[in-house]
Amino acid sequence: MTEITSLLPGAAGDHSGQTPPALLASAFRLAGVGLCRVSGIHEPVSLDPVASGMIEIADGARPRALLRQADPESRSKLITAVRRALAGEPGRLDMSWLLGDTLAHTDVGVTLSDDDGVPVLLFTLADRTAEREEMAQLRRRNKHLWQTVDLNPQLPWLAEQDKGVIAVTDRYLKLVGLKEEEALGFLGWMKVVHPDDLEKMQAAVGRAMMTNEAMDIRLRFKVANQEYRWMRSQCFPLRNEEGNVVQWYGYTEDIHETVLAEMETRWAADHDSLTALPNRALFNRRLDETIARAAQDMTRVGLMVLDLDHFKDVNDLFGHDAGDKLLVQFSKVLQNSIFVEATIARLGGDEFAILLPNLENPQVMQDTIDAIFAELKTPIKFDGRDFDCRASAGWAIYPTQAANASELFKHADIALYEAKNTGRGRYMAFEPRMKNAMQRRVAMINLGREAVENGRLLPYYQPEYSLETGEIIGFEALLRRRDRNGAICLPGSIYEAFHDFEVAEAIGIEMLNMIVRDMADWRARGIDFGVMSINASTAEFRNRDFIQRLIDHADGAGIPRDRFCVEVNEDVFVGRAAPLVRQMILELKQEGFSIALDDFGTGYASLSHLREIPVDSLKIDRSFIMDLFGEAGSGNDSAAIVSAIIKLGHSLGMTVVAEGIETRRQAVFLKSHGCTIGQGFLFGRPAPKAVVEELLLGARKIA
Template sequence: MRDPAAAAKALDLAGLGTLTIASLGSVIDADKRAAELLSAKARTTGLALLRLVDRTIGPVVVRAIRQALSGSPVTIAISGRTLNGAVLHVDAGLSRGEAGDGGPALFVTLMDRTEEREEIADLNRTVEHLWYTVELNPQLPWVADNDKGVTRVTERYLKMVGLAEEQALGFLGWMHVLHPEDLPRMQATVGNALMNGTPHDVRCRFKMADGSYRWMRSRAFPRRDEEGNIVRWYGYTEDIHEIVLAEIETRWAAEHDPLTGLPNRNLFNQRLDELTSRAADGLGRLGLVMLDLDHFKDVNDILGHHAGDRLLAQFAKVLQENITLQATVARLGGDEFAILLPGVEGPEAIESLVDDLFTALKTPLRLGGREFDCRASAGAAIFPLHASNASELFKHADIALYEAKNAGRGRFMSFEPAMRSKMQRRVAMINIGREAVENKRLIPFYQPQVSMETGQIVGFEALLRRRDRSGQICLPGTIAEAFNDFEVAEAIGIAMLDMVIADMIDWRNQGLEFGKMSINASAAEFRNRDFITRLTDHMDGAGIPRERLVIEVTEGVFVGRSAPMANDLITELKQAGFGISLDDFGTGYASLTHLREIPVDALKIDRSFIQDLFGDTGVDSAAIVSAIIKLGQGLGKTVVAEGIETDRQAEFLRQHGCSTGQGYLFGRPAPKSVVADLLSQTRRSA
């Protein structure tokens, strides 16, 4: 028979605690180690111990007890709590034994596994955390090495791209999913990373299981051993499709015109620089065509900006449909468009292209159910034939465009060196005009208008003069181009009006009678409805009757599509009480039409006809002058002859019934002080 003391010592050395349970209701018999494991300081029963077992394994424990009592020993893992509530994990060996009274009992050996099981549980929780980190993260990790390529991918990745694992692994796995256009970039990126051992980061399109492509970001980082050798590559693939689409949309919006969808000035400048550099490197040519819609501002003024926008969109469509060569068609702003033509042969090729475009534009465009005539002007330059760099190419094409518009619009011109000098003079005139306004170098001179019957002064015409930096008085011709620049021309008109009305107030305060004052209005002023408001506010503010101010207009304000607006403004001026005089009468193409359509008070016979009276210049204009006078009389208009320099001219005009004269014979243009002296003398003689 086995020695119980020896057995107990052996169990203790093995780290085992033992206990004997005669029945569920009886008190257990536990050795010291078992009592410590169970925290059983007091006597306890088998039923109390069974209640400490984790409920999830309760049935398993009951079955094991029955098996052991039937004579078949069993070892199971039991989790639960000690009598004082601490977590306990044990391996329990169950077998049939004898109670102290010789009856059957359950003999249990306990091996403490709490620390080990808690470590395993903690490790499992870490593994679970890492698993969910991978599964729930949008990034799809993969592993690769230098010899085999990709060795591991996630199940999610395989489902996403619709590949079997063996297809996705190795060096060629990506070839099954990459967009063909992106494959060279990926190969170059990965090749560089493998060669240099550096991380890589690349964007490309992956083919999905449904056949569509999505933008993905692939990144990889090397792991090295202690000697610095790469032992693994760890990377991930991340879906960035929506981000890339948003970037593409943002970039498109930054580089394209929202109205026409064409490249805007930013993208045009970028391509201009790129194509010019490419042409220079390859000894090629680059053509640039600049286009403007003719009279586009008139469309906005007359029909509204909505109609102007539709016209621009239609014009852009015509450009895209008719420019079939490899080209960049861009809208630079407003009604300004440009065409970049790489590899163009010469000016003749560009002219042919523009001719085809102009032919297409002859078909009226439809805007809001009505047909609208659309015309454009174009200028071109070629690199390196006309320019040595991108900036110069743009400048010279723009100069050619200006010359085309200045020559009558609806035309095409190719750059010529002489145009540059002409443009420089034009820019200089505009700058001088702007500077004269800003530094108050403009001054009005006044030329008297007299009654041809009595010789008395009936009014004056205010004429623009400019004092240069040396103090010399200059004629308007020195800044002639400034009147074609709407901004500067309007500024000049405002400055003149301010000075003329100030002089009129001063003469009135001196008791000097100056009659009616004529001022010239530029085409620019007739394109701005503020012109009427400015006139009425100034005259009313000065307390001078509006009929004392006569607005002189030339037929230039009626040219083109601005004619309806000009007619309306002149009608409003007349209704507001201002006088209207048609200047340079007889030199235009539709003078009779204008007389019929606008409320003109006076006709001014152009000075060229007066100079040609009696054939002094080889052409006798006497018949024309007399006809104009009779026409004015028949229409009830005042007729003013300007440029009268001789008594013979004056007598002819007087005999034929001309009512008013103006010219050197009666007085040269003079500043305010001279006019005051003249009016003072007239008052004393009266």
């Protein structure tokens, strides 16, 4: 470049043996190189067409035009380059030129030459605008890629088949707290992988290298603060043209929070949120797995199911918060009472289960339940109250009492039901006879449900007579069921349905609908039926809706509430619901309904009931009337008891009704001892509405 001036036209020197200046100028033009000559600060600038078009300065412009056209950053560089050239030091520089709203980029060469002895600054200009823009775009792309890698949670790495990991990022080194030489090779990852995950990692890496297929694995890595975090490590093979793997490209990504969230989600799906015990879904899986192993290993498995006695009463009386606390405390009792391998689960509501695998001796079941029931003897305390927590339990053992998991659970559940049916607060082991009893119970419940759904229930009415006047003073409404053949069946045919709260309540609602409809019809036709006694089941006294339902039916039909008598059996007072039952009876009384205590004399605490609830009448149980004269071989005890009940009722200002009167001798005895109302086959059997109407429209007296 320093010799260019000697090649230009008019330059001093001999041109022999050199390229002619005109030819060289043509070569520059063809190469896109422009020429510019400056002979003085006040002299016009000589630019060839290429240079003039490149920086948009006309030939003949003043030198200052070059400076004005130069970008400010390039201007100082140009001045420095000119000074050095004048000092005999030619140079090259990158320059940018202001072309309106755009910039032109050139490579500029500067040298000092002479033209016939006159010093001349010679500039060469090569357009680099397109290259500079492409380079700028590449720099932007590189910056974007760098930011993408730097900000991406994925930490890339590179590995080779025979060397292991050959490159990692600084961020990875910072994350795991290793130096680069420690992280590379085949053993680098072994320094950070959790010991429990090493075998899994080795297997995954070995499989990937043998099959040349991608790897995707989750592991725990030790990070710089010595804690372990969950990471996802993936790698993909890079193959050459022959299809051979030459390198592995991979990345490691911190997924700790994601894994913890997944673990929490899985835990929530498999556990009860209240007690933190396994739920039914997880328990069923473990039961299936345990039975499958036991079948293979020929071992025994014990299954125990338990539920809290009268738990619904706790919710009704003290609220669901109290019920929840009781469940939590009960779950702790179970966990603190079992010292063998076991899975304890809450199956739902107040139902729990205990699975005991590898049962060496059936006595372990007995010992376990004994320990639980011993713990339950101590009242559970919370919110300043002592709760007398009782439970019922049943168990079965595989394979002696069941052939598979489903049957094992079913048999344990049958044993639980049998324990509850014998008085609650008990535990029983499964016996084959229980299965038949359960099948009968289920059949009765299904019959009761079917009777409600298909309108097979109907009310029968049995008259109640005044023993003093012989007149009908009212009726007791009694349930009957018509079977598929049209035969009328007694309530005993669906006895177990009354112990199923859902079905029992549905039966009560259907019966009330029909009874009130009959009463309204009689009332509309001017037929006086007296007072209608309605039996309220235990299920109905577990739901406060019963009171409002009775009010709505009576008021909706326009029947005075004092024409209804609610008969209460002492069974409704059993359990924690007794306070609720007493409160409901008080409310019924306040709403204008009369109350009768049915089957009096057979309950466990009849006298306390008389003191605590507003009873209008006592109904002496039929068993005493039938044995009034020792017909059942009990001597005269029944007569003494009946006489005492009559006197007790009168002293408390109550009406006394005798049920089950079948002979005149019984009626005479009862009347002579002050009993005023009688009911029984002597006066009339329970009958449907049509028969009762004939009785009401005809003679209303007994002979």
